[in-house]
Amino acid sequence: MVPEATSNAQVKGASALPAEWQAQRIGQQPDSQDVVTTPVPAAPDKTSAAPTAGASPAGSSASDQRSDSTGQAAVERIFLPFGDSTAVAGFWSGNDFLLVADRAVPMDASALKDTGPFSHASVQTMGNTTVVSIHFDQSRELSLHKQTGGWILSLVHPQDEGAHRSSISPEQRDGGLLYPLPGAGRVIEIADPASGARLLVAPSSAEVPGPVLTRHHVGYELRPSLQGLVFAVESDQVEVRNGDGGPFLDILGKNGIPLAGGASGRVADDRVDWAWLGLRALPSPMLREDYRRLWTRAAMLPPPQRDEARLAAARAAFAMGDAPGARAILATAIQDRPDLASLPNVAFLQAASELLAGNTAGAGALESPEAGADGVLWRGLYMARSGGNPKRAASLLAEGYLQLRDYPEPLRQKLAPEIAHYIAQYGSDEDRTVLTQQDTPPLDDLTQALLTLRNGDQEKALGMFSHLAASKDPVVSERGNEEAIALKLAMKRIRPAEAATAYDRLLFAARQAGREKDVRHGLIDALMQAGEWPRALVALDKSVELFPEERVSLTPKVEEILIHLAESSADEHSGADTIDTVAMIQSHVDQIPDGPAKGRILAGLGQKLMAIGLPGKAATAFERALPLAPDETRRAAWGGELAQADIAAQRLGQARRALDETADTSVDGDVASKRRVIAAGLLLREGNRDQALLMLAQDESDASLDLRGRILEEQRKWPDAVLVVGRLATHALPETGVLSLSQQELALRLATDAARANDWGTLDRLREWVGSRKMTPERQRVFNLLVTSPEEDLRRRAEAP
Known part of the structure; x- marks a missing residue:
């Protein structure tokens, strides 16, 4: 094994190498022009579910070198003289990169000493097997390609580009699985230096890159590899041996669970559904066996080595639909090692478990961009359940809907109807087409009814909903009733007050069916349409009490209700009703974010406080409203109201200041007239009757005439x-x-x-x-x-x- 060079000066010490090495010293020759390089990911984090794939740069030319920290040229490409027919596999074990060959090849690694990244290399020959181990102080990305007489191992740099990684799919053969491998050598068993796990390495004499991510199967894993295939076998029942055209996996014993050829299917390299959540379309018995095996392994390992085993067991529990079990395992793992919670794959699995268990508030990590495009289904489900934008949520769910085909049956049966209902109800025309594609779960009656409604046939949809409402299944009956009420209200078959009564009667059944939140939303909307604003606010408060995560999403409804309560006229309320309205507004106004709407609510509150004889509190409300005024006209109007409240509270100086600070010569009409009347009233309180009369002389508004009349009556000018x-x-x-x-x-x-x-x-x-x-x-x-x-x-x- 020698560093590659392109000049005689770089080959000093060559005579010290064995003669057969000098004969195979391909690194002294220019590289083939048709070489294709394939990068390997950097050394994986031991706690990560799968290593992160790096860039795909092409190998540099044989003359490419970079200086190391000492200023000397650092070798970035080395030649491994394994020969043309030797089968080779390459993969990471911790921070060591291993190359395993299926024949004994005597090599001396001394030529790599002090040459840079490849300096820490060692060669071990065991019978007819050669293992080359190269230690790196930090994660590096590598590429490996074949050349005449051996292989070139190169560093990969971020600015480079690499070739596409191939994917090897297993084939069902004779009750087992065959992994087709061109140029397959014999299967070699070694112990993983990093974990001690039993590895069965399938090398190849052809360039055959392995998977980018770990593929989990019942009883074994297919690990990431740069070249060839590497199996980590955990079950004594799984055997890996040389087959016809590649490694063959079989089950030993009569009671062993058959290997599933399509277990990984289309999600083998999906880093969220596969590597992060452990989802694959396995039968329930295989899922249970996988969980039993992984849980047992986690329990038997020493505490320092349990992290990955626990995560694997949590994924297996999640795949079975056992969200509480997955949560419990993750909680124990994170308690023993808190930094696990910061890993994207662990955070995502934990959030998905919380969502599946009904704790939407604890599933916020599903919005993380770390999941990329692969996490759209779970992001959409979180958005749908947390009250996010329905159209956006439906779009995300439609984008990921086909992933359900590769989910375990228990989980698919649990999620598919809910997701289909949501897409049918809120999705666009394009979104809804995904529901009828091939190999998708069959649509139930409710989805068909929702699609009928979205297609514009309200009468037919109403009949379908009414039929569902008569079902003996309480869950189906509740949803049918719920949709029928909403549709009748939309079709004006019932009044909003009648719809509110119907929703109220449906609450108990909705609670049993897990739909109480949605029915309460319908009740609130119906009460708002009926103009029963106090009852709507009470219903909204009850919904937030039961579902605290709804507080933010329901804030716009709180705002709308408070505006109507604040701006309702005094004629609509008795004195007692006004007091109740004031109490409602005061207890909710701080939920509204600062802005013009909150300003309107505070100004209306001030007017109602004036009406019940509390000018001091009214002035406080107007003071809070002023900075939120949307324009100068509204600010001038509220400034006049503030001055009037201060006058009523015997705070004449503050009233004068309020008028002066909100004065605007551009304001005219009713606002200007009202401010003149208030200013004249202030002059009257200050004893300036003649000035007050002079100010009002040209104003013929009712308020102005009323005040002028009172001044003249006080002066006895009859x-x-x-x-x-x-x-x-x-x-x-x-x-x-x-x-x-x-x-x-x-x-x-x-x-x-x-x-x-x-x-x-x-x-x-x-x-x-x-x-x-x-x-x-x-x-x-x-x-x-x-x-x-x-x-x-x-x-x-x-x-x-």
Whole structure:
């Protein structure tokens, strides 16, 4: 074994090598122009489920060298003179790269001393087997390709590109499995230097790269290899021997479980479903045997060596659909070694187990980008169960739906209906096509009904849902009822209040069927459509109490409900109802993120606090709302409300400051008018009546006329007061019809002002306008006294019998 060189200067010391080495010194010659190199992954992490595949760079030319830390040229390619017909296998064992040949080849590794990465090489010959071991201080990526007389082993650099790795699929033969291997040599048994495991190495004289990732099977594993195949046999029943065209695996004993040729199938190299979760389409007896074997092995190993065995046992439990068992094994492993939880494969398996066990809150790691495209099915399932975007979740589920074909039967039966229902209900037209592809699980009646609904045939879908609702299966019946209620509401066959009642009655059955969360969502939506906002908020609180993970996803509904409660008019509530509404808003408003919507809620809360006589608390609400105003107009309006609350709370200085800080000359219309009235009211409180009147002189709004009238009444300027209050009455009193209590008060007020001004013309017109309309007895008596002139009183007395 010698470093490759391209000049005589680089071959110093060649005479010290054996003559047969010098005769086979291919490294002194230019490489073949048609050489194809194949990279091997870096040395695997012992705790990882599978080594991470590296880049695929091509080998550099024979003259390629780089300097080491001493400034000398570091050899990055070496020639191994195994010969043309020798079968070779190459693979990692910890930080050692092993090359195993099926014949004795005497080699001296001294030529590699102090040459760089390949310096720590050793050769061991055992009978007709040669093992070359090269130790690396850190993980390196390698490539191995054949040349005349032997093999070239090279370092691989990130900027290089490599060839595609081939895949070897087993074939069912005579009750066993044959792994086709061109140029297959004899099977060699060695002990793994890193773990002590029994390895059966199948070398090849042709370039045949092995798998990139570990493939787990019942009783054995097919480990990653750069060249040839490497089997780690764990069961005494599994035998690996030379077959016709490659290594042949068979089961010893009459009661052994047959080997499954398609066990790995399409998911052999799927690093999530296969290497991380241990999923493959094995029969239930094989899954149970795999779990028993792995669990027993984990229990028998010394504590320091249990990590990978425990992870394998957890994967086996998960494959059987035993999520609680997988969780328990992982919890024990992580308790003994906490850093395991930070490994992507362990975190993903733990999250998937939590999701499968119903703990959606503990499955957040499924969103990790570490899983790549292979994890879309589990990311979509997590998103669907956690209340994420339904369309996005359905798209992810559809993208990974075909993976279910290669899942164990117990897990497939558990997941396939749920995933199919979700895709049928929320998926796009393209997403739904995956449900009808070949080799997919058969569609149940509910999926067919949901597809019928999505295709636009509501009547037929309603009939199908009603049929499901009559099923004797309580789970099927509940879902049929649930979908029928939603469809009837959409078709306006029932009112929202009726739908809410129906959902409420369905809650117990939904709890038994595991659908309570979805039914509560329907109940909340129906109550919101019915305008029953307090009941909707109570129902929402109950849902969050039962399903805490729903808090974030339900926040938009909380926001919508609070806006309606905050902006409802006073006429919609009695005093007690307003107090209850205030309490509801106060207890929920901090769940809403800061923004314009929260500002609207706080401003509405301030108005309701003013209505129940709590101006100090109202001012606090308006102060919190101001920074959240979406524009200057809204900020000016809320600033005026804040000033009004401060005035009512006898905080005149703070009211003045609120008006000054929210002033905006660009604001006009109702907002500007209301702010003028509030500012005039503040002047009035400060004793500046004339300034207040001057400020309101050109404002004809009802609030302005009301305040001007009151100022004039305080000044006993009755004729002027009659003119102002009269204009207010013209705006506020209807031409005909019943008068409200406030309208009766306004009529009585105008009559009082006119009587004090001796304005009998106004009193006569007022008597003719509203005198015949019904008022409360006391108001009627006073009004009649005010609008009746002395002459009219004498005439009535004369006409009396």
